[in-house]
Amino acid sequence: GAGVSQSPSNKVTEKGKDVELRCDPISGHTALYWYRQSLGQGLEFLIYFQGNSAPDKSGLPSDRFSAERTGGSVSTLTIQRTQQEDSAVYLCASSSWGRDTRNEQFFGPGTRLTVL
Amino acid sequence: GIQVEQSPPDLILQEGANSTLRCNFSDSVNNLQWFHQNPWGQLINLFYIPSGTKQNGRLSATTVATERYSLLYISSSQTTDSGVYFCAVVMTTDSWGKFQFGAGTQVVVTP
Numbered sequence: 001g002a003g004v005s006q007s008p009s010n011k012v013t014e015k016g017k018d019v020e021l022r023c024d025p026i027s028g029h030t031a032l033y034w035y036r037q038s039l040g041q042g043l044e045f046l047i048y049f050q051g052n053s054a055p056d057k058s059g060l061p062s063d064r065f066s067a068e069r070t071g072g073s074v075s076t077l078t079i080q081r082t083q084q085e086d087s088a089v090y091l092c093a094s095s096s097w098g099r100d101t102r103n104e105q106f107f108g109p110g111t112r113l114t115v116l
Numbered sequence: 117g118i119q120v121e122q123s124p125p126d127l128i129l130q131e132g133a134n135s136t137l138r139c140n141f142s143d144s145v146n147n148l149q150w151f152h153q154n155p156w157g158q159l160i161n162l163f164y165i166p167s168g169t170k171q172n173g174r175l176s177a178t179t180v181a182t183e184r185y186s187l188l189y190i191s192s193s194q195t196t197d198s199g200v201y202f203c204a205v206v207m208t209t210d211s212w213g214k215f216q217f218g219a220g221t222q223v224v225v226t227p
Contacts, residue, residue, distance in 0.1 A: 097212075103213070
């Protein structure tokens with residue numbers, strides 16, 4: 001596609017439920033990133049993928065959070081047993097990453113998650 | 117401690133004014149980007165600038181990697197420049213894709 005897309009744009013869930021957030025990167029981009037942005041705050045790194053591998057998962061806040069990427073394209077961020085503190089905007093970015101290309105990220109519009 | 121620090125945290129400008137935003141980082145970096153987050157939340161790329169100087173219209177940026185800072189200049193500001201400006205870096209001590217964002221500078225441009 002022309003840009004990074006994310007779905008859903010808004011998600012309201014009840015505490016304790018599981019949610020899945022989806023990210024479609026820019027076509028051909030090999031790297032994909034997930035961030036969380038709480039209200040009025042900066043972006044918090046969660047995880048990134050190079051291809052289907054996740055070299056750095058250090059930003060995932062707890063074992064309730066997981067992410068996968070298949071086919072080197074779409075990625076899903078899953079939050080199990082959601083808590084109210086998980087409420088935030090979840091942002092995805094992608095970049096074309098190679099030896100001779102610069103690692104410049106482009107962001108999607110985000111998914112606003114509200115946990116009641 | 118804080119690894120990416122942005123200043124000032126808030127900035128109010130009258131339309132037509134110039135301003136400078138600063139990003140300090142605690143270690144050497146191999147990647148630095150500036151973004152503008154508009155009032156609708158979309159992050160827009162401004163500059164990819166791990167070193168050197170670039171200009172794009174009324175915006176320009178300079179990164180002095182050896183002194184661990186980057187500056188974003190806004191000239192002749194317009195109301196559409198309002199929003200939050202973030203710098204994001206990848207430290208050389210971190211994995212290649214681990215971007216760290218500063219807390220941002222909230223800019224309000226008044227007519």
